[in-house]
Amino acid sequence: MTSKPADPIKEAEKRALSNKDLFKTFARWYSVVEVSNSYERLQALSFCFALSGSLRKLYKGDDEGYREALKRHIQFYNSEGTFGSMIHGVTLSMEEEKAKGNEITEEVVTGFKTGLMGPIAGIGDTLIWGTLKPIILALACSLALNGVFVGGLIPFLFPLAIVLIGFGMLKSGYLLGKESVMKLMQTGLINNIITSASILGLFMMGALSSTYIKISTPIQFSVMDSDPIVLQDILDQILAGILPLCAVFSIYFYFKYKGQNYNKLIIMLIVISLVTGFFGILSSS
Amino acid sequence: MTSKPADPIKEAEKRALSNKDLFKTFARWYSVVEVSNSYERLQALSFCFALSGSLRKLYKGDDEGYREALKRHIQFYNSEGTFGSMIHGVTLSMEEEKAKGNEITEEVVTGFKTGLMGPIAGIGDTLIWGTLKPIILALACSLALNGVFVGGLIPFLFPLAIVLIGFGMLKSGYLLGKESVMKLMQTGLINNIITSASILGLFMMGALSSTYIKISTPIQFSVMDSDPIVLQDILDQILAGILPLCAVFSIYFYFKYKGQNYNKLIIMLIVISLVTGFFGILSSS
Amino acid sequence: MTSKPADPIKEAEKRALSNKDLFKTFARWYSVVEVSNSYERLQALSFCFALSGSLRKLYKGDDEGYREALKRHIQFYNSEGTFGSMIHGVTLSMEEEKAKGNEITEEVVTGFKTGLMGPIAGIGDTLIWGTLKPIILALACSLALNGVFVGGLIPFLFPLAIVLIGFGMLKSGYLLGKESVMKLMQTGLINNIITSASILGLFMMGALSSTYIKISTPIQFSVMDSDPIVLQDILDQILAGILPLCAVFSIYFYFKYKGQNYNKLIIMLIVISLVTGFFGILSSS
Amino acid sequence: MNLLVSILCGFLYFLGTSRIGYGLSTATGSPLFYGLILGLVYGKLTEGLIIGATIQLIYIGIINTGGNMPADQSLAGIIAIPIALQTDLSTELAVGLAVPFGVLGVFLDQIRRISNSYWISQAEKHAENLNQRGIFNCAITYPTILLFFITFIPVFIITLVGADTVTFIMDAMPQGIIDGFSVAGGILPALGFAIILLIIGKRELMPYFFIGFFAVAYLGINTMAAAVFGTCVAAIVLFNSINQKKELS
Amino acid sequence: MNLLVSILCGFLYFLGTSRIGYGLSTATGSPLFYGLILGLVYGKLTEGLIIGATIQLIYIGIINTGGNMPADQSLAGIIAIPIALQTDLSTELAVGLAVPFGVLGVFLDQIRRISNSYWISQAEKHAENLNQRGIFNCAITYPTILLFFITFIPVFIITLVGADTVTFIMDAMPQGIIDGFSVAGGILPALGFAIILLIIGKRELMPYFFIGFFAVAYLGINTMAAAVFGTCVAAIVLFNSINQKKELS
Amino acid sequence: MNLLVSILCGFLYFLGTSRIGYGLSTATGSPLFYGLILGLVYGKLTEGLIIGATIQLIYIGIINTGGNMPADQSLAGIIAIPIALQTDLSTELAVGLAVPFGVLGVFLDQIRRISNSYWISQAEKHAENLNQRGIFNCAITYPTILLFFITFIPVFIITLVGADTVTFIMDAMPQGIIDGFSVAGGILPALGFAIILLIIGKRELMPYFFIGFFAVAYLGINTMAAAVFGTCVAAIVLFNSINQKKELS
Ligand SMILES: OC[C@H]1O[C@H](O)[C@@H](O)[C@@H](O)[C@@H]1O
């Protein structure tokens, strides 16, 4: 396990950017990703700022090339910050080629960036934000609800994971270069990984839905002077968790067919909650 | 999901039989399937009766053709009623061709019917009667045993499901026609579906066996003045549910190797129960 | 299921060794396998002794051939005794050919033995000693811990299983002969079986680790005059069984990277246990 | 027993075996449904449901392959339930009462199917004459009328006089026999499950049976949970096999 | 409320929304973290953690795809938690208080992202002049300073005067409304999960969702157990698909 | 200790290490079996079983790959169990007593295997002379006679004089040490499992280990349940891979 990655790292020593340069690039990126996020160009400025130092080194003495590079990378960019770091790495490797004078047109560089930022955003949002984040927060919540104070600190595992994964991505992007990354994206492997991560994600969403959506009905009624019949008991016998399940799928289908107007829905949900809570139709359990 | 099935339905408007005709055919079929079931020809009469109305429409003004068709379909027929409805649909589509004067020999129509009725009976008996029915009844029983009166009504979900699935089958059989249905039967898809359904079925039979076969042994004995040793406790530690499991597999192998004489076995079982119950070897738990 | 194996058995009647001969060979083998195990040649003597009777029969009247055969099979041999019995069977079938005067060189016979003994040892150690044995013992232990005396006898199921499987192996080795066995070893089937058995084995090792590694921490502490916080409770909320899991993987990685010095490790573990037990860092739970 | 109740029972049995509506008799003729109705009639809803469900379980796995009815759950239920409710029989004894009638009912069904052969020969003539109405009558009217007599009368009579006989017999029943019937009630559901195993139990899928069995035995999940998990696993297997096929082609 | 606490709150909200460190705000801006800090401040650690976690759960599944924040968990938490701890509000009412601010916070974020457009146009000029420092300031210094005002001031004010207002209102709150908020607290987490389903819920993988759901509902496993089992299953699927690919080629 | 008991112990150890019958010594030499026999002898069946099982667990996962015995469960058991029963030692202390002997037994086994080299050289000569009887003796008679002396004598002596010594030592043993031995009893089984992991633990199959582990930890299933579910899953995987192969070819 330790011997194989050693080679590309060794090879890296012949490359223009050192491990330290790459780390600095990542550190800049990591610090600012979302700070300057604007409706107009989203993460463009952060991308440019993150690369600025390394670009300076690559285009040492070539102010014009540097200027072009800076302008090239202040254009629209948006992807998931962690996995997206791989794009930074590849971009730097392409700029390195370009700086050396090899034939890489601006179109290729920009095309690569804009071509990959979408798919990688999808992957990252699934893995990092859609799977890892809720898992960590859920664990943290369950500890906190039991009064364990560590629960309040567990969320910091999330940025920690991002740093570790993100820097790894940037580095391997730089070391592998464009061809290898494109090839990697095209083999089924990436699809297999996404499928597996989605399995984990969906499994967790199921588990979290079941754990944390807490609604039940307090309705009771009597038939023929019998003991009061508790509707929730009957529902539980039919299908445990039926109400939370209905809740999540009602919202799901609402979003799917009526569009994702989040704020409208949150207000609707609060109104529904107030009404059903007030009249004793639903309660939190 | 909604756009694709729309096409064949639209196309149906150019066809001789309307949706209403098809529904009437299904309604007739559904009502009488088993009423006239005889040892001689099983569902032959029901098949003929179900189609009689639509055939009249197809052979409008062609009494001879109509007569031939009726006689053709009062011949031996037996399949599972729900999935079998697909055969009715395809048969109608073939009769439509035939009525229009296209070359479809009587042999083709009958061959299709008799060729498919066996396999489809197998599929339907597995899915509808061997899987769906016991699942619904098991749910109903478990509610009823807890005194929930809805349990007594749950069985009605079963005919409801039959109506929904059955009409769908008849309709798609008519719209798809013989070629498509044959092709469908030949792709592995149908096998995959059967395998999956069998998985569900077997899983459920396991669960139901474990839940509803209730035997245990009340035998106790003492070794060296120890506390009485409860044989059932030891069995439970070795393998939970070992007696019910033995029961179901004893019967299984009896049927497999000694033939399926159901009544003989039921009497044997009662005798065994009475003897083992009387002498305190087994008890119901 | 009964009809297929019948053929080769029938065919066996034309063969030089009867079922009884084979059983005698197996009985000898089974009795002595490990008795004469030496560092020098391990199971060589047992192999030779086991075959001696049958070889005598094959080389009836051919003392020289018999002598050669005996010497051939007192050479280094070591495999897992149960699955390895298949090698005995194949060897006998090759010796039979040889005795009949067919061209089989000594190299072929020895080559086959030494070629297969390694892989089959791996298979047997995995299936018989690594999976079957701990499962049987674990069941026995859990009964015994509950005071059920049968628990003390359950281990005898293990040699019983070995006899049944081993004799089957020897017989099929003899009946199938070298070609078939080699072919069998080369199809993926054997790999599939090993994979499946490993799955079972790993699953069981997980379950047994979780059941029978019993350590916990009795450490408690207080924050801000709160009720004492029990560290084990927090660990349990984070990940149930975290300490046993650490234990098994610490040892695993120690063995993996520091070599398998068993006695050194056992002493280290006892020291660690005494220290952590003494200072109330760990306890058995 | 009360005349009206006996009439109701006769009618319920007729309804439950009329087979009008494919699969409908599975509901209208189920001991469970009988237990509900008769429980309401006797004002003993809970008892009715429990006895009905217990008898139902005996027949839960039974399939009428090829139209052959291996046992008649409806006759078993419609005799045992009202008598049990009337005479306050224990559930075990109700089972003991039910089972023999479950066997007897098969003969009634055989009479029905034999007689049906006559109607189909009639129907052929109507077909010749393009007489749709005639076919209709042969397919449903005549068989149903005949069925009414085969089913209503015996049940009416048995339930009318049965309760007294049963009380008499049951009073004399030794506990050992009662225990025996209780064992029978516990063991008989195995019959239906074994039959289904014969039909769908391919060797290579048998592990799923055992998983289901022991999921209940060791994890204590209930029937609905098993249905949910089973469906999920089956769906995964199905989607997998479809996907694989796609990749291969 | 105490001036110092209000300053702390303003500062915490600024920190939690500053976004310095990708994903760091998920921790520093989480109601959970706020609950811990404010619980310590008020000497009510357990209460703080529980209220924090309860509010956190509402936003547990939320993703800012494309940078669009559907709800502001930080504002929700930083307003509701201190007021609740100060006035001994029940957890349900704290939720009721939190949710509207969760909505309002979105507008603050929109102001931020609109104003950021200005800095990028500035940064382009600096790029032209190869002014790295300038780019740096546009990327982080200016947006952060501006953010300080947008975030600190409103939270400071609201927490300073909010407690009294809230006590006043809450005293008059009928039980029915309180129940309603409690329902809201129970139902709102569904929002986030539904959104994630939209993103990753391929039809053929949906069975895994249901297995996870019912594993909790029927087997009673907790979140961590689900994570462990889910990871194992996902790993098996991954290794399988890789193996299969190898065998095919 | 009673002379007869010591003779029995010596004989039991000889039997349990004689290795006559492949795998038979796994039963006849198991602490579990010793616990049963000695429990009967001392009239303390339950205690015997529990101590036997506890010692057994330490060695449950151990494999003698290539004939190398990493630890001697038989010596561990045959020394610790009778002494513990005789002196009413706690299970923890019995473990503490057992473990060192488990280590020492390895040396006895090494003597055996070294001496066996002599018999095989003898056997070669018999082979030359076609002397089957001679081979037989070398294969079984002589090694067994020798083994008798190596095994019977030490155990006989130790058990004869051991109890008093042990009582003396144990009385002086501080609780801290006892706790330490109890930890050792809890941790040592990990050794065997780790070894098996080394042998069969392919990386891509490791998830099954974790599923098994956490199925016990979170679902509370017992060993037998694990065996059943594990077998089912393994069977499904096996049938699947066979099927797939069929489809490909
Ligand atoms: O077995 C096929 C088929 O046979 C009969 O016609 C009926 O019992 C059906 O319910 C059954 O499905």
Ligand SMILES: OC[C@H]1O[C@H](O)[C@@H](O)[C@@H](O)[C@@H]1O
């Ligand atoms: O959706 C892609 C991407 O969009 C924005 O830039 C941010 O919200 C990221 O966190 C997100 O991953």
Ligand SMILES: OC[C@H]1O[C@H](O)[C@@H](O)[C@@H](O)[C@@H]1O
């Ligand atoms: O490892 C292969 C093999 O080696 C030795 O001969 C014995 O310990 C066997 O039990 C073992 O199976």
